Structure formats: C-alpha cells, structure tokens
Amino acid sequence: MRWILWVLRWVGAGIFIYAGGIKLADLPAFLSAIESFRLFPYRFAVISVYYVPWLEILAGFALLNPLFRRAGGIVLVALVAVFVVLKLSAAARGIDIQCGCFGVARAGESPYLWYFMRDAMILLLLSLVLRFDVSEHETRRGAQGKIVDSGTPLAGSAL
Amino acid sequence: MNLLRQLLGLCSGVVIFAALTAAFHPQRLAWSEEVLGEGEVALTEALSWDAEALWVDARTRAQFEADHIPGALLLNEDEWEALLPNFLVRWQPDMKVVVYCDSRQCGASHALADLLRESVGLEEVYILNGGWKTWLESQGDRE
Numbered sequence: 001m002r003w004i005l006w007v008l009r010w011v012g013a014g015i016f017i018y019a020g021g022i023k024l025a026d027l028p029a030f031l032s033a034i035e036s037f038r039l040f041p042y043r044f045a046v047i048s049v050y051y052v053p054w055l056e057i058l059a060g061f062a063l064l065n066p067l068f069r070r071a072g073g074i075v076l077v078a079l080v081a082v083f084v085v086l087k088l089s090a091a092a093r094g095i096d097i098q099c100g101c102f103g104v105a106r107a108g109e110s111p112y113l114w115y116f117m118r119d120a121m122i123l124l125l126l127s128l129v130l131r132f133d134v135s136e137h138e139t140r141r142g143a144q145g146k147i148v149d150s151g152t153p154l155a156g157s158a159l
Numbered sequence: 160m161n162l163l164r165q166l167l168g169l170c171s172g173v174v175i176f177a178a179l180t181a182a183f184h185p186q187r188l189a190w191s192e193e194v195l196g197e198g199e200v201a202l203t204e205a206l207s208w209d210a211e212a213l214w215v216d217a218r219t220r221a222q223f224e225a226d227h228i229p230g231a232l233l234l235n236e237d238e239w240e241a242l243l244p245n246f247l248v249r250w251q252p253d254m255k256v257v258v259y260c261d262s263r264q265c266g267a268s269h270a271l272a273d274l275l276r277e278s279v280g281l282e283e284v285y286i287l288n289g290g291w292k293t294w295l296e297s298q299g300d301r302e
C-alpha cells in the first residue's frame with residue numbers, strides 16, 4: 001500500500017510542479033489565459049500570474065515533504081476547486097477561454113468536458129493522497145501512543 | 160508542525176518567490192494596462208483614425224463569427240493563404256492596419272502584424288492594446 005501512496009504523491013507533485021513551471025516559462029501567455037476568463041481586473045490578473053505558478057510549484061514540493069505534506073495537499077485541492085469554479089463560470093457564460101493550465105491553449109476551442117474530467121481526476125488523486133496520509137498519520141500516532149503507554153517500542157515500529 | 164504553521168510557511172515561500180519573479184523575470188509584466196508595448200496603439204487613438212484604419216481580427220474564425228469589431232475583417236495565421244486576398248482587396252495604401260486578438264497578451268496579433276510587415280511589406284501596422292477584451296470593456300462603458 002505504501003508504494004501506491006508514494007506513486008500518487010510523486011504523480012500529484014509532478015503534475016503541479018510541471019504546471020507551475022510551464023506557466024513561469026511564459027508569463028504573458030498565462031496572463032492572456034487569466035484575462036480570457038473576463039472576470040478579474042488587470043492588476044489582480046498580473047498578481048495572479050506571479051503568485052499562482054509558485055503556489056503550484058511549492059505546494060507540489062510540499063506534497064513530497066513530510067513536514068508540509070498536509071498543507072500542500074489542502075492548498076492544491078483548494079486551487080483545483082477554484083479552477084473548477086472559474087471554468088464553470090466561463091462555461092455558464094458561454095465564453096471561449098484559454099485554460100492556461102498546462103501551457104498555452106488556443107482560444108476558440110474550449111473543451112470544457114475535457115477540462116472538467118481532468119480536474120476531477122486530479123482532485124481524486126489529491127484526495128487519495130490526503131486520505132492515505134491521514135490514515136498513515138493516525139496509524140503512526142496510534143503506534144507512538146502504545147509505545148508511551150507500555151514504555152517499550154512495538155516490534156517493528158522502528159522500521 | 161501543525162497545519163496552520165504549514166500553511167503559513169508555504170504561503171510565505173510563495174510570496175517571496177512571486178516577489179522575486181516580479182522583480183527579476185525576463186518577461187516581467189506591466190502593472191498598468193495603459194502602458195503601450197512596442198507597436199501597440201490605444202483604442203481611443205485607433206478609433207480616432209476612423210476610416211483611415213483597417214481593423215483586422217487575428218482570432219479564430221469561430222471567435223470572429225461569434226462577434227467582432229464592426230467593420231473588422233478576419234485574417235489569421237491559420238487561414239493566411241485563404242484570407243489574404245480579401246484583406247488586399249480592402250486595404251488601401253494610405254490605411255493604417257489595426258490588428259487585435261483576444262486580450263492584451265495574446266500572441267496572435269503580434270505574429271500577424273509581423274507577418275503583414277514581412278510578407279506584405281506594410282509599414283503602418285499597429286496592435287490594439289488590450290485587444291478584443293478592451294473593445295468589449297469600452298462598449299460596456301458606453302452603455
């Protein structure tokens with residue numbers, strides 16, 4: 001089970017580190033993508049252009065770091081949820097957007113169904129990572145509690 | 160480390176890296192929409208050219224057909240060969256060409272303006288600052 005969690009974490013981290021990196025590599029394209037939603041004032045869009053890629057990258061790395069894992073997972077789930085709401089809003093208004101999620105996407109061909117399926121898969125992946133992490137965390141705490149109670153380590157707990 | 164501290168640590172890191180990016184990234188963005196880039200023209204100035212201006216929509220056909228600036232004609236890189244003859248029929252030597260695409264940063268208008276300068280040899284080619292988005296906003300302001 002542990003190796004599945006390990007793979008999920010690395011896949012989740014990889015997706016967001018890549019997504020953030022590709023946005024940083026072309027800031028004007030990402031700004032154009034944000035503006036295509038026609039929701040935000042220009043200055044807010046510029047701030048988002050600088051902030052969002054780093055949020056994705058650092059939260060992605062946080063997924064791999066036991067000290068920041070839960071925060072990373074929660075931030076990424078919140079981020080994807082925000083993206084879904086923005087796309088729902090654009091779909092409801094019937095406008096073409098450039099997703100900008102993973103690099104430059106052409107406007108005029110907004111495959112909303114694909115966007116939502118992809119976001120759903122990412123949300124599923126992140127919720128699995130968070131769920132397994134919570135289980136692992138509780139198991140570890142339970143084991144530590146038993147050590148404190150009995151005064152002797154459980155067999156194999158050091159592994 | 161509790162969750163709140165984790166979140167604070169993460170957000171602090173993001174703020175620091177974002178600030179460094181805003182200060183040192185080679186593609187730093189203008190903080191104001193009013194700043195004109197190279198070869199760009201503001202909407203008010205382009206509108207003042209009136210009949211001297213030929214408006215060119217560099218977006219996709221689907222976007223153009225959905226809506227466009229009145230009088231604009233469709234010309235984009237994808238359909239360059241097919242649409243260029245229509246452009247040449249409408250263009251007059253004393254006209255200024257104003258190219259626009261979806262928003263301020265979209266590359267299509269810049270690419271098309273370069274193509275018009277290099278392939279057709281036009282000199283007075285301008286890119287509409289803010290593109291279609293700015294046009295829409297200006298229409299909202301007028302209503």
